[in-house]
Amino acid sequence: MSISNLIVHEIQKNEGERKAVLIARPSENPIDDQAEVLSAQVTSLFNRSGMSTGRFANPQGSDEGAQLPSLLMTYFKENAFTDFSGFTKVCAADFLKYLEPVEEAGGGLLWFNHFELHGTHFLYIVMLKRKQGIGLGSDLSLSQVEQIEMEKLHMSLRINLSAWQSGDEGRYISFRLGRAPKFESDYFTQFIGCDEPKVTAKETRKLVDLTSAFCQAEGFPAKQANEFKKLVSEQCQAKAQDNEPLAMKDIAAQVESRFSVEQANKFLEIADSDSFKMEKEMFVEKAALKKLTxxxxxxxxxxxxxxxxxxxxxxxxxxxxxxxxxxxxxxxxxxxxxxxxx
Incomplete structure (x- = not known):
């Protein structure tokens, strides 16, 4: 992962109050060893189970509703931000509009990270929290210090900028809400402007049921069905390992190579039926694959x-x-x- 841009702003807001204040960092954070370590920790936490996926309701942006797609249209050109600091400040100010009406919500640190991985550009927007810790001075004295809480992510999103910019119809937004209460998850998804968010684990379970339904429809004997399910599981595991979406056509290609074109079409027909209505592409969650094997x-x-x-x-x-x-x-x-x- 190659970090292109990185900046952290602070939002000060007390729970039980509506007033929120944005403390904007004037320029980007340096991409040093500490930034690399924190970025790796954020990525590790983000890739754990419990992810949801979606796309912008209005990918080209509009004057109404969420402004995030419009801001990206303005500031992200040819795989680079024209003014990353400016983009994040306007974005953070827009975030405040959704946060302030929610009295129960508190503030935190807004982490913006634009990076490139295998030629694909991504953007993280993550809400981090502070916590109190114990520090040890040079004279071995103990003192209280403020740290960034890295045991869990509170609210976070990752946008595949390359997929969004190319007009991809897939689910190019991934986000985690952790154990955030509904009032927080609501304002965060409104800020994103996400259309029909899907829970990855639930979608993966649908894929497991789809695979079983296909095997049953084709009358596969137990051994043949188990071999096919194992093949699907391995394909899913590989995609999950690389944090890449799985395409239904990829599974259909496996069906065609092992069986026939007619059976591959049958698989896609079942996937598109009212019983499943599978997306053309989906992210998978490893833990939900167990029932395949x-x-x-x-x-x-x-x-x-x-x-x-x-x-x-x-x-x-x-x-x-x-x-x-x-x-x-x-x-x-x-x-x-x-x-x-x-």
Missing amino acids: RISGSTRALTLSFDSDLLGESVVFDADSGTLTIKDLPKTLLKQLQSMSN
């Missing part, structure tokens, strides 16, 4: 989970009686059971 269930007294490719092999299901027969038990479990039977 694992079968699990639990009650208050029992938890059972195993790889789906074991079904029909060391795990046998009898549909008539609704029972599972498990062979090749783990050695530790087998020893426990044998000792209890003696």
Whole structure:
């Protein structure tokens, strides 16, 4: 990741009050070792689970509604900001308009970071908070110091500027709201001007169900279905690792190469049906992929989970009686059971 521009502004606002004050930094922060470290920490936190995605409701900008797309149209030209400091100051002032009416909300630090990764330009806008910590002086004395809280992100967004500028119809905005209460998530999404935000985990679960529905519609035997699900899972994992969106046509291409053109078209038909209405591109969340390759269930007294490719092999299901027969038990479990039977 190559950082092009970086600046931090402060918004001072007490919870329970409406008045907010913008303390704008006059010029960009230097891109030094501290900036690189903080940027890496922000990226690591951002890429954790719980992301949502979307696009601008009005990507060309307008006089009404969210001003962020209009500001980008004005300041971002040919993969560079004409005046990054000026852009962020106007953007932060616009953020205040959405923040001030919400009495319950507090202020914080607005972090703006324009960077390039693999030839693609991105913009982070992140709300960071301060916290009290303990410092150790040169004489080994203890004192209270103010730090940036980096255990979690409160509100944050990342815009794929290259995709937005090219007129891409995909979901080029990713954002995290952490555990922010609804009043905060509402004003933040209004500030972004995001159209129909999608929760990544929910969309990934839809993809899991779509894959199962396709296998069932084609009448795949268990082994063939498990192999295909594993292939989809691996493709999703690779995209998630690179923080790139997964395209439905990429999965359809896998269907075509392994089966036929007709079946690839069938997959896309099911994906576009009223039951799923999948986006052409989507970001995936690793944790939500488990059901592609694992079968699990639990009650208050029992938890059972195993790889789906074991079904029909060391795990046998009898549909008539609704029972599972498990062979090749783990050695530790087998020893426990044998000792209890003696």
